[in-house]
Amino acid sequence: MKFKTDNSEIQDFLNDASNFKGTCEGVYFPQNEADIIEILKDANRKNLQVTVSGNGTGLNGGRVPEGGIVISTNNLNRVIEINEEQKYAVVETGVLLSEFHTMIEQKGLFYPPDPTEQNCFLGATVANNSSGAKSFKYGPTRDYVEELDVILPTGDKFTIKRGEISADGFVLKLTTDSGDDIVIQLPRYRMPDTKNSAGYYCKAGMDAIDLFIGSEGTLGIITRVKLKLIDKPENILSCVVFFSDENDALNFIAGAVDLSVNNDDSPDQINALGLEYFDKYSLRFMKEEYPQIPAHAGAAVWFEQEINDYTEEILLDKWVELLSEHNADIETAWIATNDKDREKFKDFRHAVSSKVTEYITREGIRKIGTDTAVPKDQFPEYYNFITKLVEENNIKYIVYGHAGDSHLHLNMMPVNQNEYDLARNIYHRLCEKAVEMKGTVSAEHGIGKLKRNYLKLMYSDENLKAMAKVKRTLDPNLILNIGNIIDPEILKEV
Amino acid sequence: MKIAVCVSHVPDTAAKISIGPDGKNIDPDGVTFVVNPYDEFAIEEALKTREKSGGEVIILSVGSDANKESIRKALAMGADSAVLLKDDSWRDSVAVAGALADEIKNIGAELVFFGKQSVDYDNSIVGQLTAEILGFNCVSVVVSLDINDGKIRAEREIEGGKEVVETSLPAVITAQKGLNEPRYASLKGIMAAKKKTIEEKPAATYENLSEVTEMKRPQVKQPGKIIGTDASAVPELVRLLKEEAKVI
Numbered sequence: 001m002k003f004k005t006d007n008s009e010i011q012d013f014l015n016d017a018s019n020f021k022g023t024c025e026g027v028y029f030p031q032n033e034a035d036i037i038e039i040l041k042d043a044n045r046k047n048l049q050v051t052v053s054g055n056g057t058g059l060n061g062g063r064v065p066e067g068g069i070v071i072s073t074n075n076l077n078r079v080i081e082i083n084e085e086q087k088y089a090v091v092e093t094g095v096l097l098s099e100f101h102t103m104i105e106q107k108g109l110f111y112p113p114d115p116t117e118q119n120c121f122l123g124a125t126v127a128n129n130s131s132g133a134k135s136f137k138y139g140p141t142r143d144y145v146e147e148l149d150v151i152l153p154t155g156d157k158f159t160i161k162r163g164e165i166s167a168d169g170f171v172l173k174l175t176t177d178s179g180d181d182i183v184i185q186l187p188r189y190r191m192p193d194t195k196n197s198a199g200y201y202c203k204a205g206m207d208a209i210d211l212f213i214g215s216e217g218t219l220g221i222i223t224r225v226k227l228k229l230i231d232k233p234e235n236i237l238s239c240v241v242f243f244s245d246e247n248d249a250l251n252f253i254a255g256a257v258d259l260s261v262n263n264d265d266s267p268d269q270i271n272a273l274g275l276e277y278f279d280k281y282s283l284r285f286m287k288e289e290y291p292q293i294p295a296h297a298g299a300a301v302w303f304e305q306e307i308n309d310y311t312e313e314i315l316l317d318k319w320v321e322l323l324s325e326h327n328a329d330i331e332t333a334w335i336a337t338n339d340k341d342r343e344k345f346k347d348f349r350h351a352v353s354s355k356v357t358e359y360i361t362r363e364g365i366r367k368i369g370t371d372t373a374v375p376k377d378q379f380p381e382y383y384n385f386i387t388k389l390v391e392e393n394n395i396k397y398i399v400y401g402h403a404g405d406s407h408l409h410l411n412m413m414p415v416n417q418n419e420y421d422l423a424r425n426i427y428h429r430l431c432e433k434a435v436e437m438k439g440t441v442s443a444e445h446g447i448g449k450l451k452r453n454y455l456k457l458m459y460s461d462e463n464l465k466a467m468a469k470v471k472r473t474l475d476p477n478l479i480l481n482i483g484n485i486i487d488p489e490i491l492k493e494v
Numbered sequence: 495m496k497i498a499v500c501v502s503h504v505p506d507t508a509a510k511i512s513i514g515p516d517g518k519n520i521d522p523d524g525v526t527f528v529v530n531p532y533d534e535f536a537i538e539e540a541l542k543t544r545e546k547s548g549g550e551v552i553i554l555s556v557g558s559d560a561n562k563e564s565i566r567k568a569l570a571m572g573a574d575s576a577v578l579l580k581d582d583s584w585r586d587s588v589a590v591a592g593a594l595a596d597e598i599k600n601i602g603a604e605l606v607f608f609g610k611q612s613v614d615y616d617n618s619i620v621g622q623l624t625a626e627i628l629g630f631n632c633v634s635v636v637v638s639l640d641i642n643d644g645k646i647r648a649e650r651e652i653e654g655g656k657e658v659v660e661t662s663l664p665a666v667i668t669a670q671k672g673l674n675e676p677r678y679a680s681l682k683g684i685m686a687a688k689k690k691t692i693e694e695k696p697a698a699t700y701e702n703l704s705e706v707t708e709m710k711r712p713q714v715k716q717p718g719k720i721i722g723t724d725a726s727a728v729p730e731l732v733r734l735l736k737e738e739a740k741v742i
Contacts, residue, residue: 009723106524239681291675313688320681334678337567340506340528341678 002029013053013063013134019366020061020450024051027070033151034225039071040221041155043479048154052217053126055096057117059369060448062128062216062484076223079480082107087229088146088176093123093222093368110232112138115390115444117352122259123222128446129197129214133349134304137260138406140195140444142213147226150212150219153475155307156180160254165208172208184211184473189459190214195405198442198455198487200467216446217481219474222301233306235314236273238336238345242297246279249299252326253277253403256303257376259307259322270312270322273304275404276349279387280402285355290348294332298407301328301403304346352400356411362388365413368423370430373407374439382437386410386430395423407443431457449483461490495549495663498603499540500594500624501568503561504531504614518706519584520628529564532609534676535669539639540607542674547641550574554597556590556697558582569687570679576690577601579697584706587615591623592700598628604664611668625666633659634668634685 004010005026011060015021030036043050049068056063063070077094084107091100099120104111113125124130126148131140147161156176165174171188173357186202201210210261212219243249278286278300287293293300307315323330336342360367374382390397401408414420428438431441431454441454456464468490472478478491499615505511506526514521531536553576555561565576581592599604600665606628610620618634625632632645634705637656638649649656651670679687721727721734735742 006724157616240678241681292677316681316685316688320685323681330682331680333681335570335681335684337679337684338528338563339526340508344678 001031001035002206003027004029008072012056013072015061016056016058016061016065018061018448018450022051022061022064022066023069024065024068027053027072029072029075031075031082032148033076035155036071036151036221036223037155037157039069039113040151040153040377040480041225043069044154044477047477048479049482051265052127052481053220053249054094054121054127055119055121055486058124058128058448059371059445060442060446060450062481063124064449065424066449066483068479071221073123076123077121079103082109082229084109085229088226089229090147090224090226091122092224093121093189095122096120097122097125108232109229111144115245122225122227125208126213126222126225127217128213129201131195131197131331131402131444133276133302133346133402135195135444136275136402137256137271137273140197142201142210144228145213145225146228147211148209148222149224151221152176153220153224153477153480159452160212162207162209167204167206167208168206170202172206172211174208180474184413184470185466186211186470187459187463189463189466192373192375192438192458192473194439194442195407195443196373196440197444197446198440198451198458200470201445207480214446216448216484218484218486221373225311234308235306235312236304236336236342237307237312237319238263238302238304238342239319239333240300240345241300241323241330241333242294243299243326243328244296244300245327246299247487248327249277249301250403252323252328253301254380255322255326256263257404267306267308268311269484270318271305272404273306274302274402276302276467277303277403277408278352279338279399281396281398282352285359288346289305289351289355292334294329297332297349298331302349303404310395325469332485353409356398356413360413363413363415365415366420367411368420368427369409369411370427371407371409371442372431372434372439373402373405373443373444374434374437376406378437378439379403379406382406382433383408385433389426389429393422393426395426402443403441406439428454447485452483452487454487465494466492495547495605496601496603497540497543497549497551497670498598498604498606499533499536499568499573499593500554500608500620501533501537501552501553501555501561501723502609502612502614503527503555503557503564504530504612505647507739508549513709517708519709527560527563529567530609530612530614532611532613532629532669532671533568534609535671536607536609536667537568537672538571538674539667539669540605541677543559543605543639543641552603554594556581556585560682562692565692567679569690569692570684571597571677572680572683574690575693576693577693580694581697584702585700585706586702587617587620587623587695588668588703589700591627593622593697594620595627596698598624599649605641606630606664606666608666608668610670621668623668628664628666631663631665632668633660633661636667637670637672637675639667654673657669684701729732 051065053063073094076092080090115130137151264272396413399410412423414423509525526628551573556579611618640647
């Protein structure tokens with residue numbers, strides 16, 4: 001097994017897509033599960049910190065090491081099985097999501113989780129319970145995970161199948177492959193009723209597999225995953241629609257959300273896969289690369305829905321009716337006529353975030369971006385609150401994202417240190433407000449090492465300690481992915 | 495003025511292509527077909543010309559029913575009508591150009607747009623052949639176009655620079671990337687396109703002057719090899735570059 005220590009060879013493992021940078025002694029490149037067990041057993045004996053690395057697309061420093069060693073999952077990249085009849089796939093942790101999508105779709109199947117950044121590893125999307133535009137209809141990664149192979153920090157292994165082990169109330173009993181019993185006392189907090197990726201998933205009677213999904217690598221290393229697949233939709237209607245007034249766009253989204261969630265699965269009724277919002281500042285950012293954006297556009301919405309030859313015309317009429325009610329510009333609305341166009345719209349959505357990154361790199365500034373979500377009925381109030389607060393403070397910003405899930409990314413781009421400090425305060429206030437509204441501080445990016453302070457807004461000290469106890473039960477020597485989700489100080493206390 | 499745009503339906507450039515069992519055609523299984531990307535510039539320029547000077551944009555395509563998907567896209571972008579010149583069998587460039595020329599004469603189009611080449615066979619000659627058969631002027635690989643009172647001023651890409659050409663209608667223009675930014679099909683356009691019928695007629699018979707006798711895959715690239723990752727690998731690298739690759 002390769003172990004690299006040369007700075008030029010390990011520097012790619014010291015950061016992620018945030019600007020957070022760490023240090024480590026070296027990077028292991030295991031080829032298989034046995035290699036990982038060997039590394040963990042050794043590290044556990046020596047009390048050596050281990051950080052697991054995906055492909056570095058995270059936004060909160062989850063894979064950034066703060067000392068110790070790094071385990072790369074790059075070489076665990078085999079697709080073990082694709083079962084077309086029973087519609088599942090078994091993959092190793094380092095398979096690239098974008099390649100997996102292509103492979104699955106060539107077989108007429110579909111894997112719904114679609115994080116905007118597709119250049120990530122499948123195991124990492126499970127560890128972070130990743131979601132994307134289409135999660136509005138299809139749900140996050142969690143809903144597609146049927147089986148996991150997990151190596152615990154002690155080097156013990158177990159395979160968890162969905163439906164096999166449930167908690168007795170808040171007590172979860174697991175047995176490792178070597179026969180050791182582990183009893184976990186789960187925290188008793190109530191998770192927000194929104195899309196959420198902040199902290200451990202905990203519920204009375206929950207399935208054991210759900211504790212590991214979204215635990216950001218803190219409880220074990222996922223080496224193999226069995227994922228549920230569905231039939232590839234016959235066809236997908238995909239439109240980008242422009243509005244002069246942002247209120248019209250937001251009301252259109254609210255109308256489409258209501259119709260979609262109340263849909264009784266009739267294929268000829270409105271039932272969006274996703275509803276993505278772009279404010280006027282986002283469109284200004286994109287105008288240079290997309291001259292097709294109409295000059296008058298004050299906001300835009302990208303929506304998609306499954307269609308077939310029979311429903312296409314009926315649904316087009318229904319969407320046009322809804323759009324007209326909300327004063328959308330039907331004349332300039334873009335529609336995809338084939339897969340290639342649909343990919344272009346996906347790129348358009350992805351371009352917003354990459355344009356921001358390009359801009360801040362060029363200007364040498366740091367951005368501060370939210371990942372908050374609130375319950376649906378609170379969304380209009382929250383939107384007004386966040387945009388007003390930033391406008392009043394004269395900080396340059398754009399806002400875009402998964403409005404169908406009441407989940408937006410507001411990116412502030414402060415131009416100097418004063419503005420940066422101000423933006424940090426505003427960010428704190430935006431998180432507080434989301435929590436006051438029974439929402440979450442992180443709907444999809446996770447907590448990592450950068451958002452631990454905001455998790456404290458959601459959960460009491462007692463609950464944070466309860467989370468730390470779960471971690472400590474599985475990782476008694478505190479070696480694995482320390483710093484993710486739980487403050488190391490709290491870990492030491494329990 | 496009637497403006498014709500000739501559109502071909504080609505495998506997506508991102509598709510993985512394999513050769514069919516006869517060794518003369520590609521295996522279409524699992525391959526997505528799209529509007530030839532250069533034809534999108536042709537459609538856009540035709541629509542812009544109509545917006546500026548009025549007229550009617552007519553889409554022409556030679557091939558099977560499958561071509562209707564690309565024709566629909568062109569209609570959804572805003573073209574007025576379309577004719578599918580049906581032929582399920584394979585045609586070479588000359589036979590395609592012949593069928594198109596007949597229909598262009600029939601509808602009385604004075605200005606004809608093509609993509610500079612189709613990305614399936616890459617022959618880059620159908621536009622020019624059509625112009626020749628019709629006796630039209632022809633400017634190919636156009637990146638900028640201005641038409642006023644029947645006079646045409648076009649910039650075309652040439653090796654290492656641009657050439658400015660002046661000519662007059664009737665003319666064939668073949669479009670190069672950079673001529674414009676093709677619009678997306680619009681919601682309104684697609685609703686209108688649903689109501690438009692695609693006229694179908696048999697493509698005029700023209701004899702193929704060439705045939706495909708064999709298709710071969712390009713030679714598989716040899717995998718690279720890593721000799722080492724630090725300075726100690728340099729002598730071996732130099733030796734291999736000298737003795738094996740023979741480049742130094």
